[in-house]
Amino acid sequence: MFKEITIIDDDKIQVFLFLKFMEKMDKAEIVSSFVNGKEAFDEMKERSENNASYPDIIFLDLNMPVWDGWLFYDEFKKLPNSDAITIYILTSSLSSVDNDKAIERGLNEKYLNKPLNFEQLRELLQNK
């Protein structure tokens, strides 16, 4: 059982789906969501300053308003102890530019294309 799994995505339906999947799987005590990278980063920064724990796993969308996924990723990585957190990119982007950015950051194995189906998600969390 994970303590907390987070999804950062501006798409309400995607967040709804994710929360439903997680509810059915019953794999995490808390499932939190943020609507863009900035909102998520502010929360993570505050936790870092208060010595509160980060989520165990973050599912990160790329194309979002305010702060996109890449900006969140790069800024979050600068926070202390963020290296221990697993981040999955969860995007509908098929752009090779995003793909290249993922490779640059060593995320090739953690780059997921939407739609993420129930079985995929379950398998992913089982192997963690």
Next chain:
Amino acid sequence: MEVIDECLSKKNQEVISFEYELEISGRRRFFNANNIAFGEDKVIVSVRDITDYQENLDRIKQLLSIQEKQNEKLLNFTHIVSHNLRSHTANMQGLLSLLKMDDPEIFDNPYVDLMNTSAENLNDTIANLNEVLEMTFGDPDDKISVNLYKTVDKSIKSVSTLAKEAGVSLYNEIDKDVAVKSIPAYLDSIVFNMLTNGIKFHRAGVDSYVRVTSSRKDSFLVIQFEDNGVGVDLSLHGEKLFGMYKTFHSHVESKGLGLFITKNQIEVMDGKIDVESEVNKGTTFTIYLPYEDV
């Protein structure tokens, strides 16, 4: 005067050229001047009016810059379109999968089942179109040296189940040290498409095969994919064979994108593709890629 002094100071009769512009009768005119020393104290100056040349050059540069900007805009636009469309289809598929979990019987209703199929097809179509777009904007400067034998070997392994099911033998007859300058992802995709094509269009009742060979011809590395499959009537379909969304065999699942993508990928790498085919005999695709010492 400076130029004249400079010319005279050169011992080896070097030509000094420069361009300048003048306003004559209200119009800007461009000139090219060549200066060369003649004897100890003389300089020959020849001046050419290059206004037309210069104006054409400016026009071409301007057109090129507009073209580049439009290409960039188009690429951005396609990314936005493909991303936004994909987000919606992904949601649709996700919602349908939830519905299936909560109420599996509802999928007995053909409307719901067909809706599901439509969502899946839409997703596939967008993915395919995206592949076409990415390829159209591929950069030939990304070419690196790739071992052809290994590339073919890797592809053969990845299609081995498909080949086995269809009863098609695959032969990699490329010399182990043949390398080719190419965009690796494109070469992978070309070989994969050629092999799956050969497997898909095998002929029942014969020992089916796809044979891959390579050779040098003039300035090209030639790669051939030869099969003894169903073949295609080139007199009927020849011109359309490499077109988008063209399919020629109704019994095989085919989206009509493979050869279109393959041809474009080859052309981005300055190569070309030819085909020879005879119905019920087989097909040979010949790919020419520029040979460079690698």
